[in-house]
Amino acid sequence: MGSHGIKDRVAIIGMGCTPFREHWDRSTDDLMVDAVTDGLDNAGVAKADIDAWWLGTAQSGMSGITLAAPLKLEGRPVTRVENYCATGSEALRQACYAVASGAYDMAAAVGVEKVKDSGYQGLNAFPIPTDGTQRTLTAAAMFSLVAPAYAQRYGVDPDELRRTLARIASKNHSNGAKNPRAQFRREMDVDAICKMPAVAGMLSVFDCAGVADGAASAIVVRAEDAHRYTDNPIYVKALSFVAGNGSGLLDPDYDYTHFPECEWAANDAYAQAGITDPRAELAMAEVHDCFTPTELVLMEDLGFSKRGESWQDCEAGVFDLHGELPVNTDGGLKSFGHPVGASGLRMLFECWLQLRGEAPDDRQIDTIDRGLALTHNLGGYPGEMVSFVGIWGNSTD
Numbered sequence: 001m002g003s004h005g006i007k008d009r010v011a012i013i014g015m016g017c018t019p020f021r022e023h024w025d026r027s028t029d030d031l032m033v034d035a036v037t038d039g040l041d042n043a044g045v046a047k048a049d050i051d052a053w054w055l056g057t058a059q060s061g062m063s064g065i066t067l068a069a070p071l072k073l074e075g076r077p078v079t080r081v082e083n084y085c086a087t088g089s090e091a092l093r094q095a096c097y098a099v100a101s102g103a104y105d106m107a108a109a110v111g112v113e114k115v116k117d118s119g120y121q122g123l124n125a126f127p128i129p130t131d132g133t134q135r136t137l138t139a140a141a142m143f144s145l146v147a148p149a150y151a152q153r154y155g156v157d158p159d160e161l162r163r164t165l166a167r168i169a170s171k172n173h174s175n176g177a178k179n180p181r182a183q184f185r186r187e188m189d190v191d192a193i194c195k196m197p198a199v200a201g202m203l204s205v206f207d208c209a210g211v212a213d214g215a216a217s218a219i220v221v222r223a224e225d226a227h228r229y230t231d232n233p234i235y236v237k238a239l240s241f242v243a244g245n246g247s248g249l250l251d252p253d254y255d256y257t258h259f260p261e262c263e264w265a266a267n268d269a270y271a272q273a274g275i276t277d278p279r280a281e282l283a284m285a286e287v288h289d290c291f292t293p294t295e296l297v298l299m300e301d302l303g304f305s306k307r308g309e310s311w312q313d314c315e316a317g318v319f320d321l322h323g324e325l326p327v328n329t330d331g332g333l334k335s336f337g338h339p340v341g342a343s344g345l346r347m348l349f350e351c352w353l354q355l356r357g358e359a360p361d362d363r364q365i366d367t368i369d370r371g372l373a374l375t376h377n378l379g380g381y382p383g384e385m386v387s388f389v390g391i392w393g394n395s396t397d
Contacts (some may be wrong), residue, residue: 003240005272006100008396011226011233013219014043017349019181020214020337028060028114029070031215035342036071036110039217043229047071050219051104053078056091056111057341059120067110082341084379085288086241087111088216089344089388093239095220100236105221111346112215113339120211139290140208142381144201146293149256154308162202164311165292166193169206169334171314172289175321176331178363183212183337207292212337216345223396232356237372238272238391240265248383261387262301262378269389270303274397275372278303279325282391283370284354286347288378289332299327302376302389326365329354344388347375355394371395 016038018031026034032055040047055067055078064078083090088111095107151161170190176182188206196204226233244261248254266278275281287302289295299310304325305318313319319327330336330350333343351373353359377388 003268003272005238006096007237007272007274008223008235009100010096010220010236011223012236012348012352012392013221013226013229013233014039014045015216015218015349015352016042017181017216017346018214020212020339020342020346021183022116023114023213024117026213028066028112031114031213032067032110032112033070035112035215035217036108039108039219043219045106045219045229047073050076050106050108052076052095052098052107054091054094054107054109055080056082056087056109056344057113058082058084058087060112060114060341084386085290085338085340086344086377086379086386086388087341088346089375089377089390090241092218092345092348092390093241093388095218096236096239099220099222105225107220108217109220109345110215110217111342111344113341114213115211115339116213138200139381140200140203143291143293144203145256146297146382147202150293150296153255153257156311158202161311162194163190164314165202165207165296166190168289168292168295168314169193171320172328172332172334175329175363176335178360179330179336182331182335183210184331184335203291203293209290209333209338212339214337214339214342214346216342216349218345218348232394234352234355235393235396236390237393238269238389240268240272240389241386242268243386244380244384246384254383256382258297259301259378259382259385259387261385262298262376262389265387265389266302266376269391273372273391275391278374281370282325282372282374283367284326284329284351284365285374285376286328286330286332286350287376289328289334290338290378292334294378295327295332298376302374321363322366326367329359329363329365344375344377347377348390348392351375351392355392
């Protein structure tokens with residue numbers, strides 16, 4: 001893939017994030033206003049200072065008016081974007097490119113989803129899309145195919161792999177239990193998760209991310225302007241996005257043990273950021289753990305583990321909060337919840353806290369001196385997905 005990147009040309013100067021949960025008493029407007037107000041206050045700027053806005057939402061609005069109306073914006077461009085579960089990251093990507101291009105001095109990205117009171121369960125798309133994508137099986141069913149395929153290809157005992165998947169869920173619940181913004185704040189041990197009844201293949205409900213309401217925001221400026229607003233900006237090192245063409249569902253050789261769109265996006269992002277050994281160079285990563293087998297495979301697609309060895313690294317604690325490379329330190333989708341349009345920005349919010357040393361003591365990573373963090377989203381199904389990888393740093397090179 002050819003991309004030039006915008007390394008160290010753009011910085012984040014403020015962020016906001018609401019709690020992710022069932023917000024029966026809050027509207028979509030309320031959540032967006034809360035997240036934007038927090039982000040503006042954090043940056044020390046007013047909404048009139050923002051030259052352009054990007055709103056990411058999959059189901060909670062159809063145009064920029066969704067954001068412009070509750071914020072009472074006047075005469076400003078507001079663009080609504082959607083890209084499956086990478087929607088929040090897509091909004092941020094557009095805001096960053098707009099500032100890097102010189103078109104605007106200051107831009108904002110906002111992500112929101114308010115779906116719990118609609119009865120949305122996250123099982124399938126409604127209405128059925130007419131863009132040729134295959135949405136005939138539930139997401140849980142499609143991602144459940146990954147676990148037995150992985151066990152067969154790498155000779156892992158299925159019962160042993162089942163416990164590894166439960167360990168991934170247990171790790172993320174342990175991290176989320178320390179996070180007041182997380183949807184589920186109860187620790188779950190491996191044995192309890194393994195005893196849960198299956199909902200698809202070997203996956204139980206505790207292998208699946210929760211659906212939630214929530215919103216998050218980020219304020220973006222040129223890197224050279226960042227210290228006018230904060231002593232601790234976060235710099236954009238890489239932004240990469242890949243949309244698959246769906247050929248995996250038609251390819252008899254596709255074996256459901258890897259997600260090529262994620263690997264391509266990661267390799268492109270590493271090239272933009274100048275990273276050659278992500279496991280050693282990154283301080284942390286927030287990855288799209290929509291289902292536990294997803295996080296397992298991503299450790300290999302993102303280059304954190306060798307092929308066929310991520311299950312052993314998971315068992316060894318490599319990706320634990322105080323492990324060699326902490327992953328999903330805020331609880332991930334599994335514990336934090338997944339309001340589709342907001343999740344990508346929520347991931348960046350955790351990197352924002354960690355890289356600035358502002359995470360609570362019981363959740364602060366030990367690897368902060370590396371100064372680099374990665375966020376990753378995917379949307380769609382194995383064989384047919386989109387993927388975003390962003391890399392962020394607390395200093396310029």
